[in-house]
Amino acid sequence: MSDDPDHALRGFDVSRETRERLEILVAELRRWQQIKNLVGPETLKEVWHRHIADSLQLAALAPDARTWIDLGSGAGFPGLVLGIQAAERAGHMVHLVESNGRKCAFLRHAARATGAAVRVHDARLEDVVPSLVAGVDVVTARALAPLPQLLAWTEPLLKNGALGLFPKGEGAAAELTEAAKSLRFNAETVVSRTDPRASILRITWPRDPA
Ligand SMILES: C[S@@+](CC[C@H](N)C(=O)[O-])C[C@H]1O[C@@H](n2cnc3c(N)ncnc32)[C@H](O)[C@@H]1O
Numbered sequence: 001m002s003d004d005p006d007h008a009l010r011g012f013d014v015s016r017e018t019r020e021r022l023e024i025l026v027a028e029l030r031r032w033q034q035i036k037n038l039v040g041p042e043t044l045k046e047v048w049h050r051h052i053a054d055s056l057q058l059a060a061l062a063p064d065a066r067t068w069i070d071l072g073s074g075a076g077f078p079g080l081v082l083g084i085q086a087a088e089r090a091g092h093m094v095h096l097v098e099s100n101g102r103k104c105a106f107l108r109h110a111a112r113a114t115g116a117a118v119r120v121h122d123a124r125l126e127d128v129v130p131s132l133v134a135g136v137d138v139v140t141a142r143a144l145a146p147l148p149q150l151l152a153w154t155e156p157l158l159k160n161g162a163l164g165l166f167p168k169g170e171g172a173a174a175e176l177t178e179a180a181k182s183l184r185f186n187a188e189t190v191v192s193r194t195d196p197r198a199s200i201l202r203i204t205w206p207r208d209p210a
Pocket residue numbers: 071072073074075076077078097098099100103123124125126141142143144
C-alpha cells in the first residue's frame with residue numbers, strides 16, 4: 001500500500017491546521033525513530049495509514065466526547081493524534097498514560113511541537129486511572145493487552161459512564177468471548193476503516209437496575 005497522506009486522510013474531517021500538525025508529528029516521529037526506535041520500523045513505511053488514519057477513526061466514534069484517556073500511548077497512537085484534533089476544540093483534551101520514559105520524552109516533545117491538547121502522565125496506568133475516574137468520557141488503548149485485562153484496568157472508568165474504544169486485530173471475537181466468561185458488559189464491533197480484518201470494540205458498562 002502506498003502511504004499517501006491525501007489517500008489516508010480521505011473521508012476524515014481534518015482541517016488544514018490539523019493536517020499541518022499531523023505532518024509535524026510524522027516528521028518528528030521519523031526524526032526520533034532513528035535514535036529512539038519508538039515504533040516498529042516496518043510500520044513507519046505506512047505511517048499515515050497504520051498510525052495516523054487508524055487513530056483518527058476513533059474520534060468519529062465519539063464525536064461529542066471532551067475528555068479522553070489513552071492507556072499505553074507509546075509514540076502517541078491513538079492518543080496524541082486525538083489530542084491534535086482536540087487542539088481545535090475548546091475544552092477538549094486527552095490524557096496520555098505511558099510508563100516508558102523514553103516514549104514519554106517523545107510524547108512531551110511532540111505535544112509541544114504540534115500544540116496538541118494533551119497531558120502526558122509518565123506513570124503506570126494502575127497509578128493514574130483511579131485518580132481520573134470522574135470526568136473521563138472515553139478510554140482508549142491500542143495494542144496494550146487482551147480485552148479481559150483491559151476491562152480489569154478500565155472497569156472503574158467504564159462503571160462511571162466512560163465509553164471504551166479498543167482497536168483490535170483479527171482476534172477480537174475470541175477476546176470478547178473470553179472476557180464475557182467473567183464480566184457483564186455491552187459490546188459492539190465496528191469494522192476498522194484502515195484494515196477490514198481489524199475492528200474497534202466499543203464497550204459500555206451496563207447500568208445498575210434502578
Ligand atoms: C505495544 S505498545 C502500543 C503503543 C501504542 N498504543 C500503539 O498502538 O502504537 C504498548 C505500550 O504500553 C506501555 N505500557 C505497558 N504497560 C503499561 C502500564 N501498566 N502503564 C502504562 N503504560 C504501559 C508500553 O510501555 C508500550 O509503550
